[in-house]
Amino acid sequence: MLFKSPIMQVIKCKAAIAWEAGKPFSVEEVEVAPPKDHEVRIHIIATGVCRTDAHAVSTHFKEGLFPVILGHEGAGIVESVGPGVTKVKPGDRVIPLYIPQCGKCKFCLNPKTNLCQKISKIKTAISDQDLMADNTSRFTCKGKQIYHFMGTSTFSEYTVVAETSVAKIDDAAPLDKVCLIGCGFSTGYGAAINTAKVEPGSTCAVFGLGGVGLSAVMGCKAAGATRIIGIDINKDKFPKAKELGATECINPKDYNKPIQQVIAELTNGGVDFSIECIGNIDVMKAALECTTVGWGTCAIVGVALEDRGVPVDPFQLIMGRTLKATFFGGWKSVDSVPKLVSDYMAKKFKLDELVTYTLPFEKINEAFDLMKEGKSIRTVLVF
Structure with a gap:
């Protein structure tokens, strides 16, 4: 069944932009374009701060593209979907996936790996998925194109991801906790x-x-x-x-x-x-x-x-x-993330204990400072 969103307009929202390496994030108003074919636009509710994001803006990392919206450990609600989307619909609670699962390539069809051909530059996956499949961005700020990050860009109140990079999860799951299942x-x-x-x-x-x-x-x-x-x-x-x-x-x-x-x-x-x-x-x-x-x-x-x-x-x-x-x-993302969320809901493992701080999104730079100073296991930012 195809799901089509009734309203497909540009959304203005806040996002944290890394304009250049080694500099603090700048919280700006950005424009988020509607999803195109087989894409999903997500209203991010919560996102964790991971050391990989710090790596991506490090002056020692040579693969990064700027300006960019980072973030890859989020959870949110589907706002709209593009043509051809069949797996999720507006209103679904989801986790964006930095490792996709198309279900068709030789990697997805082999139980020995959780890689997917959709990660085109597998050798440098941390910097891959910096644009959508049509080689354009869905983000602009001050008239400039902003790069995506790892196919997720959860440091934005709204983000656009490929349908192969999203997992539908339990509607009752607390998004400010299960966002950690997106990575850490x-x-x-x-x-x-x-x-x-x-x-x-x-x-x-x-x-x-x-x-x-x-x-x-x-x-x-x-x-x-x-x-x-x-x-x-x-x-x-x-x-x-x-x-x-x-x-x-x-x-x-x-x-x-x-x-x-x-x-x-x-x-x-x-x-x-x-x-x-x-x-x-x-x-x-x-x-x-x-x-x-x-x-x-x-x-x-x-x-x-x-x-x-x-x-x-x-x-x-x-x-x-x-x-x-x-x-x-080693998890096959689309298949495994919903099961991990269900296991958390069934109390088979703990997540709450990993969250040291929950802060408003505007305090993103403070969250990174807490991580770098060793004062936080995980800080979760909420919009």
């Missing part, structure tokens, strides 16, 4: 369950106890791990990590030896599984080396901005260790 929670939780494939009775190490890392801790616990070691240089994160499933937490600054050596000594030779949730090359190396020989598995989640690879000694792999990485926790 799903990525960390899935890294443990889908990528590392943590096993019952196993030992695990999770590097980085922010929103993604704490979600990985919950994933390890849900998978049945009996020992979960949280690692972070901010000891203030330890109580929350233990509340969510970590059995112990350690601070690398408390030791005068490499943290991988410390973990190996604590676990009789290394953990069964490790998950890196920071995006630091040296920590990725430590995460691999803290796993046991024979069968240790390391899953990399963090996005590194450094222009160098992970220094892996081939002997580490020859001795039976496995190095993996994950994108959106």
Whole structure:
């Protein structure tokens, strides 16, 4: 069945624009064009602030296009749909997806991956989807075209996404909580369950106890791990990590030896599984080396901005260790996000505990400061 919106006009609303790298966001009035063929215009209600957004405006990141509306961890209500849309209709509650699922390409048809051909530049997906399929933008401000970001751009009160990049969710879901399923929670939780494939009775190490890392801790616990070691240089994160499933937490600054050596000594030779949730090359190396020989598995989640690879000694792999990485926790987005929302509603995992602050959208720069200062697990902005 085709759904056609009765009113298809340009909408004026507020959005946070990054005009150039390294500068604060500017909250401006923008014009949001109507959705075209197979596109959906969404009224964003809430959006999380993720470190990936900070990466995108970093002066160290070379792939970004400006000016741009960032944001990729949102939830909202469908305002209108373009011709050909069949999966959602105005009034539906939805989560925009930075990893699409067209359901037709070789990736979508293969259960081994959650990638989709719609991410045309898979190698640099963080900067991909900067324009819509027709190579034009739906955003303008002060007469200038504004780029999209990751196909979502949730730092705008209204945004336009492809139909393949939206998931319809439970109407009763609190949007200021389930927006985290659009990125941080799903990525960390899935890294443990889908990528590392943590096993019952196993030992695990999770590097980085922010929103993604704490979600990985919950994933390890849900998978049945009996020992979960949280690692972070901010000891203030330890109580929350233990509340969510970590059995112990350690601070690398408390030791005068490499943290991988410390973990190996604590676990009789290394953990069964490790998950890196920071995006630091040296920590990725430590995460691999803290796993046991024979069968240790390391899953990399963090996005590194450094222009160098992970220094892996081939002997580490020859001795039976496995190095993996994950994108959106391995979830096929359109299929999995509604199920994750239902699991949250059924209290199968926690999300509320990940939200440290809920702020009005106009305080977006304050939200980024809280994240950079380590004072917030997740800050959610509401319009």
